[in-house]
Amino acid sequence: MGIRTGEQYINAVKSRKPEVWLEGRKVENILDEPVLKQAVIEIAKLYDLQHDPEYQEQITHICEETGERVNNAFLVPRSYEDLIKRRTAFEAYAEATFGLMGRSPDFLNVVLTSLYSNAHFLEKYNPQWGENIRDYYKYIRDNDLFLTHAIVNPQNDRRKSSHEQKDMFTHLGVVEETVDGLIVRGAKFLATLAPVTDEVIIYTFPGFQPGDERYAISFALPIDTPGLRIICRESMQDGKRPLFDHPLASRFEEIDALLVFKDVLIPWDRVFLYNNVEAANLLYPKTGIAQQPSHQSAVRGLVKLQFAAEVAARLADSIGVDAYLHVQEKLGELFQSVETIRALLHAAEYEYETTPEGEVMPNGVTLETIRGHMPNMYPRAIEVMQILGAGGLLLSPTGADFESEELREDLDRYYVGREGISGVERVSIFKLAWDLCGEAFGQRLLQYERYYTGDPIRKKAIFYNNIKRNSKFDMVDEALKVGQLKELSNK
Ligand SMILES: Cc1cc2nc3c(=O)[nH]c(=O)nc-3n(C[C@H](O)[C@H](O)[C@H](O)COP(=O)(O)OP(=O)(O)OC[C@H]3O[C@@H](n4cnc5c(N)ncnc54)[C@H](O)[C@@H]3O)c2cc1C
Numbered sequence: 001m002g003i004r005t006g007e008q009y010i011n012a013v014k015s016r017k018p019e020v021w022l023e024g025r026k027v028e029n030i031l032d033e034p035v036l037k038q039a040v041i042e043i044a045k046l047y048d049l050q051h052d053p054e055y056q057e058q059i060t061h062i063c064e065e066t067g068e069r070v071n072n073a074f075l076v077p078r079s080y081e082d083l084i085k086r087r088t089a090f091e092a093y094a095e096a097t098f099g100l101m102g103r104s105p106d107f108l109n110v111v112l113t114s115l116y117s118n119a120h121f122l123e124k125y126n127p128q129w130g131e132n133i134r135d136y137y138k139y140i141r142d143n144d145l146f147l148t149h150a151i152v153n154p155q156n157d158r159r160k161s162s163h164e165q166k167d168m169f170t171h172l173g174v175v176e177e178t179v180d181g182l183i184v185r186g187a188k189f190l191a192t193l194a195p196v197t198d199e200v201i202i203y204t205f206p207g208f209q210p211g212d213e214r215y216a217i218s219f220a221l222p223i224d225t226p227g228l229r230i231i232c233r234e235s236m237q238d239g240k241r242p243l244f245d246h247p248l249a250s251r252f253e254e255i256d257a258l259l260v261f262k263d264v265l266i267p268w269d270r271v272f273l274y275n276n277v278e279a280a281n282l283l284y285p286k287t288g289i290a291q292q293p294s295h296q297s298a299v300r301g302l303v304k305l306q307f308a309a310e311v312a313a314r315l316a317d318s319i320g321v322d323a324y325l326h327v328q329e330k331l332g333e334l335f336q337s338v339e340t341i342r343a344l345l346h347a348a349e350y351e352y353e354t355t356p357e358g359e360v361m362p363n364g365v366t367l368e369t370i371r372g373h374m375p376n377m378y379p380r381a382i383e384v385m386q387i388l389g390a391g392g393l394l395l396s397p398t399g400a401d402f403e404s405e406e407l408r409e410d411l412d413r414y415y416v417g418r419e420g421i422s423g424v425e426r427v428s429i430f431k432l433a434w435d436l437c438g439e440a441f442g443q444r445l446l447q448y449e450r451y452y453t454g455d456p457i458r459k460k461a462i463f464y465n466n467i468k469r470n471s472k473f474d475m476v477d478e479a480l481k482v483g484q485l486k487e488l489s490n491k
């Protein structure tokens with residue numbers, strides 16, 4: 001089949017009946033829920049972009065194996081040019097969503113492509129696992145399906161591993177093996193956009209201990225598999241608020257969910273890893289599933305950071321405060337952050353790494369440096385927006401107020417911005433900013449930048465420890481030589 005249209009994606013959503021819970025209600029029809037429907041509309045636009053003559057070459061390529069057109073996220077990069085081809089596809093999706101939808105289909109399609117091209121890792125442990133992941137990749141690629149993932153255990157007692165939790169099946173684990181497959185029970189989080197996806201993939205993130213064998217499991221299933229319960233978090237908007245008042249929150253809310261498996265059957269051909277703590281701990285570092293998707297995250301994060309910087313700049317300009325030195329300094333800082341990430345992204349691509357099998361990945365150290373900076377840079381952009389918008393962020397009237405004939409004159413007079421900026425324009429910019437820096441929607445976007453790919457604190461500590469392992473910090477000895485005391489230089 002190859003690339004889907006938005007309509008085909010919407011029809012797929014309509015045809016499925018996943019067990020979704022939203023604010024105490026079982027959702028009968030995804031498209032009848034305003035908050036879920038909005039995400040479907042935005043994702044459908046991304047599928048349509050693949051067919052838009054202006055974007056098709058940027059986003060897709062002809063698959064050598066099938067002769068069909070597929071998204072560049074399914075490309076196994078073999079050269080620098082391939083990385084750029086993939087980046088342009090990430091850019092198109094990120095720009096269409098201002099970088100605000102982190103879990104657009106390209107993210108997990110890259111994860112899956114990386115598992116596919118590194119299937120030899122799984123094969124080493126069990127030839128069937130390697131074959132299963134290859135088949136699954138082709139199935140997703142050729143049908144252009146949309147995946148969610150949940151790879152983190154719920155926050156119960158973090159001091160204990162899965163088998164030490166009070167209840168053996170709080171964390172997702174295997175209950176029994178049957179001739180048809182594995183029966184699994186327990187929970188995983190935090191499955192972004194789960195209700196509006198086609199499939200869910202569970203894979204392993206390091207941290208398994210001996211004794212955790214039943215939890216060391218990776219598999220994939222259709223999202224409406226019987227026994228799979230999707231419990232959504234409280235939504236951060238009701239999906240009904242006017243676009244004028246919430247121009248971002250009303251469009252880009254990515255619902256997150258807890259996945260609960262109630263004795264769900266995983267057919268053997270959908271099992272990618274099981275009962276092997278070593279393989280479960282090595283899957284993440286050895287199959288490129290950290291490094292390759294970080295390319296998508298870097299491109300998307302760059303667009304999001306630039307968007308935040310632009311909103312802050314337009315906000316400051318709209319009320320003339322960017323005439324002040326300290327405001328210019330703060331905005332300069334934000335745009336320098338943007339340029340830092342852009343330079344790092346280009347460096348990561350240019351200084352790519354090649355695996356022994358010939359797969360090309362953006363430079364891991366550089367991608368990890370982007371990862372380390374974004375949890376500081378993005379929250380800082382949000383803070384600057386709050387500082388520059390000040391009280392005005394809290395005082396925006398609604399679109400309905402502007403439509404009131406009685407109020408309109410006052411609003412036009414008292415909300416007017418600097419010369420050339422009307423009241424409506426100024427309020428529109430402030431509302432855009434408030435969605436990013438005030439609304440719960442914006443707080444989630446910030447929390448996403450901190451945590452979407454694990455704990456940034458531990459990741460930075462790992463980064464340092466790797467440097468320490470590979471460096472003696474020799475320059476320090478060199479500098480100390482000059483003024484060494486006698487007893488030390490005699491040593
Ligand atoms: C908006 C959003 C969307 C997400 N989407 C997805 C998704 O689609 N799929 C998915 O699988 N995941 C997703 N994630 C979840 C993400 O994987 C986790 O949030 C992330 O891995 C961090 O884990 P945690 O939230 O359980 O925090 P924890 O690991 O519980 O950490 C909480 C705090 O305790 C500290 N801490 C915990 N354990 C240790 C330790 N052993 N040593 C030292 N310090 C420790 C941490 O530093 C942190 O400060 C998403 C997260 C967010 C915020």
Ligand SMILES: Nc1c(O)cccc1C(=O)O
Binds near residue numbers: 452454
């Ligand atoms: N996608 C991830 C996630 O959801 C949690 C932790 C790590 C990752 C990742 O891709 O690195």
